Amino acid sequence: MVPEKAQERCSKQVQDFSRCCKESGILMVVTCQKENSALKECLMPYYKDPAFHAAGKMEHLRKREELRKTGIPIKKRLWKLPTWKYSNDAQ
Template structure:
């Protein structure tokens, strides 16, 4: 969810990143406006039920790839002939 929301809030992420790079140590004080805008954008996506469902479906799709066995259970349980 975090990755997808950051992609959708890319403009705010870029603004905040640029401000932090330009400000150096004083970024805590100077970048409050950009930080607030970024938090607001991310929070809007985190609280959106449609976005949550979209992320959940994508996660389940990805998880399914890793849960599929390389070899079927029936074939794994078969006894293979040994070489003599």
Template structure:
């Protein structure tokens, strides 16, 4: 989703780095990062303003798909150039 919100990005990056650095021990070693990320995500997922923005963005994308038959993902991909 391409909202103007970039919630929890730093916490997500911290968690990802911890997991990469910890290997199989990530379940034990990354509990703090996982808890912080989970708390952040839950706080934003229960935010009514964020919910409304996501809903409106979804409805807009759905309407565009119904008009064109092309998904947003496919529309945003670059077309291959022929030589």
């Protein structure tokens, strides 16, 4: 939970690093050092922040409690069924 939230907050650095890795292929270890450093610099404060971890833990516990109550994971509960629009024009 914490890594996903931190990556959301550092989305620009994640995108830059991902793009560099895709473009560089096997040479990414050498060519993407700048992007990797920028990503680490952005993520580390979140990984070291106890309040950030506590918030992630509370969210995880809330989701687990909901799962135990309903038996349905939150992701599946949030799925929406497609809505179909019917036209009276077709005759």
